[in-house]
Amino acid sequence: MLLAIDAGNTNVVFAVHDGTEWRGRWRIATEAGRTSDEYAVWLLALLQYAGLKPAEIDRCAIGTVVPAALYNLRRLSREWFNVEPLIARSTVEWGFEIRVDRPQEVGADRLLNSLASHHHYKGPLIVIDFGTATTFDVVDADGAYLGGVIAPGINLSLEALHQAAARLPRIGIGRPQAVVGRDTVAAMQSGIYWGYVGMIEGIVRRIQAEQEAHLKIVATGGLAPLFAEGTEVIETIDPDITLEGLRLLAERNPVPILNRTQARD
Structure with missing residues (x-):
């Protein structure tokens, strides 16, 4: 299943897609200093409430307009879900041209x-x-x-x-x-x-x-x-x-699951 993380200036939205439908969506206020462990305590409880297991998450895609929040969101994916996250940025394969100057x-x-x-x-x-x-x-x-x-x-x-x-x-x-x-x-x-x-x-x-x-x-x-x-x-x-954009981008750009040693690096 895919964990999609949309980190905006006001809220961070977490959602899980099982390949057929969205199984849950949760939001939390954006705080750049929030640690990966703080995210995990909150998110794991919500996953359990929705009947989802962390081990079922085998992909993660992150889109953020708050660069300072990216470090801990990436650590959340690596340390708690053992997945190297896909980061939505202009350099990944989008499947379309970005026809702007920068x-x-x-x-x-x-x-x-x-x-x-x-x-x-x-x-x-x-x-x-x-x-x-x-x-x-x-x-x-x-x-x-x-x-x-x-x-x-x-x-x-x-x-x-x-x-x-x-x-x-x-x-x-x-x-x-x-x-x-x-x-x-x-x-x-x-x-x-x-x-x-x-x-x-x-x-x-x-x-x-x-x-x-x-x-x-x-x-x-x-x-x-x-x-x-x-x-x-x-x-x-x-x-x-x-x-949906995160889901489609993850389909175009597969990323490997980490082993336990890599997850701690």
């Missing part, structure tokens, strides 16, 4: 999203990921990664409003009943929600005009369903697209 600068999550989206939905397409940042990634009809757009994430924008303006409270995101808010919280929610809907629609329209084609729109991330309610631009929501 491929090494592209976040692993963006390449993983592109790989899985093209595999499942073909192209050309745009993948919108509502994460710590809101990203738009463009995939050509042949699966090539063409680049994209990076914008501040919704929660970052909310926090910036609260911190920079003394009288604006910290609020949660939600779809407002009306565009014109009749109090401060409603006005803030409207500005964030409809402002991001306008950004989504505007960026998608400009990308399609630049590409001179209609591109399918696939959205992922926890807030994707919320924003899909406010626009017809988003055609497909796929919450597992990054994990």
Whole structure:
């Protein structure tokens, strides 16, 4: 079975795939200093609860945009599962071209999203990921990664409003009943929600005009369903697209199981 680890700026998601389906998904807050043993104590308990045995894990794939977290995630795979992990980076075999000026600068999550989206939905397409940042990634009809757009994430924008303006409270995101808010919280929610809907629609329209084609729109991330309610631009929501990218990448790049001596090195 495959242990897929998606380490983002906010959360680390662990998931197990048995070759047919995902058997479990668990998330923990991203802390660069969290040790491999701390991860193990938490994860092994969850595996046991799901009826899974550590010995059943024979592959591991890690995608991270937090370089400082990689060391202990790699040690987790080696020491607790006896598996050399596959690290998602521009130098592995992706099965498609990365047509940008500096491929090494592209976040692993963006390449993983592109790989899985093209595999499942073909192209050309745009993948919108509502994460710590809101990203738009463009995939050509042949699966090539063409680049994209990076914008501040919704929660970052909310926090910036609260911190920079003394009288604006910290609020949660939600779809407002009306565009014109009749109090401060409603006005803030409207500005964030409809402002991001306008950004989504505007960026998608400009990308399609630049590409001179209609591109399918696939959205992922926890807030994707919320924003899909406010626009017809988003055609497909796929919450597992990054994990699917890790699964597909692991199939293309097999890595050997370590023996016990190697695992301690």
